[in-house]
Amino acid sequence: xxxxxxxTLLSSIAQEARLDIFRLLVQxxxxxxxxxxxxxxxxxxxxxxxxxxxxLSYAGLIHSRQESRFVYYSANYAAMNRLLDYLTxxxxxGEQACCSDITCETT
Amino acid sequence: xxxxxxxTLLSSIAQEARLDIFRLLVQxxxxxxxxxxxxxxxxxxxxxxxxxxxxLSYAGLIHSRQESRFVYYSANYAAMNRLLDYLTxxxxxGEQACCSDITCETT
DNA sequence: ACAACATTTCTATATTTATGGAAATATAGT
DNA sequence: ACTATATTTCCATAAATATAGAAATGTTGT
Numbered sequence: 001x002x003x004x005x006x007x008t009l010l011s012s013i014a015q016e017a018r019l020d021i022f023r024l025l026v027q028x029x030x031x032x033x034x035x036x037x038x039x040x041x042x043x044x045x046x047x048x049x050x051x052x053x054x055x056l057s058y059a060g061l062i063h064s065r066q067e068s069r070f071v072y073y074s075a076n077y078a079a080m081n082r083l084l085d086y087l088t089x090x091x092x093x094g095e096q097a098c099c100s101d102i103t104c105e106t107t
Numbered sequence: 108x109x110x111x112x113x114x115t116l117l118s119s120i121a122q123e124a125r126l127d128i129f130r131l132l133v134q135x136x137x138x139x140x141x142x143x144x145x146x147x148x149x150x151x152x153x154x155x156x157x158x159x160x161x162x163l164s165y166a167g168l169i170h171s172r173q174e175s176r177f178v179y180y181s182a183n184y185a186a187m188n189r190l191l192d193y194l195t196x197x198x199x200x201g202e203q204a205c206c207s208d209i210t211c212e213t214t
Numbered sequence: 215a216c217a218a219c220a221t222t223t224c225t226a227t228a229t230t231t232a233t234g235g236a237a238a239t240a241t242a243g244t
Numbered sequence: 245a246c247t248a249t250a251t252t253t254c255c256a257t258a259a260a261t262a263t264a265g266a267a268a269t270g271t272t273g274t
Binding site: 026089 | 110111118122123126127130135136137138182184194195196197199200202
Binding site: 034054070 | 250
């Protein structure tokens with residue numbers, strides 16, 4: 001990953017509404033949530049929501065799929081993991097380990 | 108951690124110059140680097156650098172300490188780890204583990 | 215006090231980003 | 245085709261952020 005891509009990913013979640021959306025989707029799992037449900041849960045007007053979903057999609061942090069009348073959005077876990085790895089790469093100048101051991105909490 | 112704090116942290120590294128600075132410091136280890144060295148390594152004019160260092164400090168992602176004529180900046184690993192944890196909290200809706208195992212690479 | 219260097223503040227300007235109403239575009243059921 | 249529902253695009257406006265030159269401030273050694 002290069003700096004520019006990482007900045008694109010980070011910018012996409014460096015905003016309150018989008019971070020809320022992303023975390024909601026991270027917690028929702030692979031099946032995701034429809035745009036309408038997201039908007040309702042977070043009280044975001046539809047045009048504003050659409051703008052933010054586009055930002056997250058463009059960055060590649062979320063996927064979307066059409067299913068009947070609804071568009072379902074879901075977290076791109078692989079992209080998230082790549083980003084987290086990038087931030088901690090080659091850390092600590094050879095000193096003792098300092099970085100997180102992040103493990104998925106499955107409950 | 109709440110959303111606002113996380114956004115502050117993310118915003119502080121969602122910018123090319125600042126992400127470069129942060130990663131440089133992550134890799135530099137606990138001793139850190141002086142403002143001058145950072146500016147030289149990344150070719151950032153001093154007033155611009157100062158602006159970005161302030162942003163990172165304000166967010167709490169880096170520390171600074173004065174040592175003789177120099178100001179040394181260093182990564183706040185604890186803050187970084189808290190942020191990474193926050194992003195992956197309660198992920199995947201009880202499905203199989205999906206999140207990174209990030210371990211410090213010490214070489 | 216002075217000189218040399220390091221870093222920050224001041225300032226103006228340029229650029230990017232966020233917001234949400236209204237209208238347009240899909241999709242599905244009857 | 246018509247109606248109801250879901251989502252996106254268009255648009256104007258408001259707000260936040262980035263840049264870097266010049267001046268000011270801090271620090272150390274002589």
